[in-house]
Amino acid sequence: MFISLWTVPLVLHSLGQSDYGLFNLIAGIIAMLAFMNASMTISTQRYLSVGMGTGNKKHLNEVYNVSIRLHLIVGALLSVSMFAITPLLFGGILNIESQSLLTAKFLYFILIGNLMFTIIMVPFDAVLNAYENMLVFSIICIIESILRLTLALCLPHLKSNLLLWYGCGIMLITFLVLLSKAVYVTLHYKDLRITRNTPPKELFNEMFKFAGWNLLGSSAIIGRNQGVAIILNIFFGTVINAAYGIANQINGVLNYFSSALQKSITPQLMQSEGMHDRQRMLRIAFQSSKFSTLLVGIIAIPLLAEMPYILKMWLTDVPEHTIHFSRIIIIMSLLTLFSSGIMSAVQSVGKIKWYFICISSVLLSSLPIIYFLLKAKSNPDVALLVLLAIEVIALLVRLIFAKKLADFDSKKFILHIFIPISLLFFIDLLILYGIKFFVAMSFARLILCTITHLIVTLPIIWYMLLNKQERTTITNLCKSVYDSHIKR
Numbered sequence: 001m002f003i004s005l006w007t008v009p010l011v012l013h014s015l016g017q018s019d020y021g022l023f024n025l026i027a028g029i030i031a032m033l034a035f036m037n038a039s040m041t042i043s044t045q046r047y048l049s050v051g052m053g054t055g056n057k058k059h060l061n062e063v064y065n066v067s068i069r070l071h072l073i074v075g076a077l078l079s080v081s082m083f084a085i086t087p088l089l090f091g092g093i094l095n096i097e098s099q100s101l102l103t104a105k106f107l108y109f110i111l112i113g114n115l116m117f118t119i120i121m122v123p124f125d126a127v128l129n130a131y132e133n134m135l136v137f138s139i140i141c142i143i144e145s146i147l148r149l150t151l152a153l154c155l156p157h158l159k160s161n162l163l164l165w166y167g168c169g170i171m172l173i174t175f176l177v178l179l180s181k182a183v184y185v186t187l188h189y190k191d192l193r194i195t196r197n198t199p200p201k202e203l204f205n206e207m208f209k210f211a212g213w214n215l216l217g218s219s220a221i222i223g224r225n226q227g228v229a230i231i232l233n234i235f236f237g238t239v240i241n242a243a244y245g246i247a248n249q250i251n252g253v254l255n256y257f258s259s260a261l262q263k264s265i266t267p268q269l270m271q272s273e274g275m276h277d278r279q280r281m282l283r284i285a286f287q288s289s290k291f292s293t294l295l296v297g298i299i300a301i302p303l304l305a306e307m308p309y310i311l312k313m314w315l316t317d318v319p320e321h322t323i324h325f326s327r328i329i330i331i332m333s334l335l336t337l338f339s340s341g342i343m344s345a346v347q348s349v350g351k352i353k354w355y356f357i358c359i360s361s362v363l364l365s366s367l368p369i370i371y372f373l374l375k376a377k378s379n380p381d382v383a384l385l386v387l388l389a390i391e392v393i394a395l396l397v398r399l400i401f402a403k404k405l406a407d408f409d410s411k412k413f414i415l416h417i418f419i420p421i422s423l424l425f426f427i428d429l430l431i432l433y434g435i436k437f438f439v440a441m442s443f444a445r446l447i448l449c450t451i452t453h454l455i456v457t458l459p460i461i462w463y464m465l466l467n468k469q470e471r472t473t474i475t476n477l478c479k480s481v482y483d484s485h486i487k488r
Contacts, residue, residue: 003145004253007152008246009315011166014155019163021242021319022100022107044126046347047207049270052130057191064192066199066207067123074215075119082112094233103163110167117174124181127189132267134260140180147173213356214347220360224390227367228383235374239319246315247325251333254300258292258337265291266344273348281348282408287470288341290417294461296337297425300330301457302450305432309441321380328384334425335391338418342398345406355401362397366390420465428456 012020044067048060086108090096096104128137151169158165185192225248232240265288272281303310304327311318311326346355370383402408432449439445462471 001253001256003149007149008249010152015162021238044123045129046270048130049267052271061192062199062203066204071119071122075116079112079116107163107167110171114171114174117178121178124185127185129263130267144177213352216360217356220363224363224366231371243319243322243325246322247329250326251329254296257295261292269344270348285341285345289338292340293337293421301425301428302453305449306446324381325384328388332388332391335395339395339398342402345402345408349406351405358397362394424460
């Protein structure tokens, strides 16, 4: 997370606001497709985890082989599709200055390769997730971050074509990450072997359908996020994309915490459903939503309050609208985290067709609304506020489907998780804004707000939002770590 935060201003200063905005616009069209990695990983992981719950090793290897074939096909189809729409994108949709058009096209083609590598990586991510191998994930993630930082540090020493060098570097890093995961999985998990045997047709069709509906859901989120970037670009040019890109970078960094937690929780949730233990699955789903939201919220609340100072200290030259964009996207992210356990519960059951059709329709409905509002000369901040409102509706739709498909207790979720956590964050923000009213902007105020925030939130979380079993588990874990440290 800290390496990523260091990398962003280096790249922004090297490329400048316009080129950084251009990179986020072009890379976003493809790199946002990397979001499919997480969604499609869950598809494969679901079958691996359920298979582990039944203990059938032959079935696990069949799932692995189907997954590899499936993602090679999907990667090839998406890459060809991205090539096919090149004339449409660069022939009038994107608002790019003429002198940057050729560079943008080359960058687009380079990043299609990045897309292909990202999708091929999915089966290996799914295996590491299903076997809960967090150590390897951590090591590879740290190495990837260091490589990205190295690339950012090298940019000022290059004389020309910085965008193209940066795009090539990102693609090379993605390829190295893919290679490292593929080699590790092949060497470490002897039961999983790529074979030339034709996989069972039924399994292939089942996984293809499941992955297809997951793909629809992730495509809707990508279409929503990147559709907003394109609409903002049409009305305001590439500089506004710099603000949108920085806001999404902040959100991505915050979500490192929740994604790490979900990677450790989701395999247990899926295995519980595979063992037909619905009650355990639902209990884990509740905990996933609760802990993901609290974990990110502990960091996000002081960030929301002190966003102007933090951005100024971090970037020095802050693009217009970055503060408002960042705040709204962080609030959106917290709303999405409330849904994390709900989404996992629905996917573990496997009946996802109408769930993804409805959710996709809700998310994509934001694009025409935003387009017509901006056409009517609205402020660009309105685009993000529309996204926020639609995210609230999406949460309600997810709750309805979770109750219907997985017997999820929506009333208990609202009363014991959503309302208490939302109230805690709201009251906490009011206190921090009260401090801002009396204390001038400074590093001392940032420290004061952070300490106050922790003093207010941590006791409330411990005594009011965690149940007795959760407190006991955390206490025993801390004692175990302390005891092992003393013995060592």
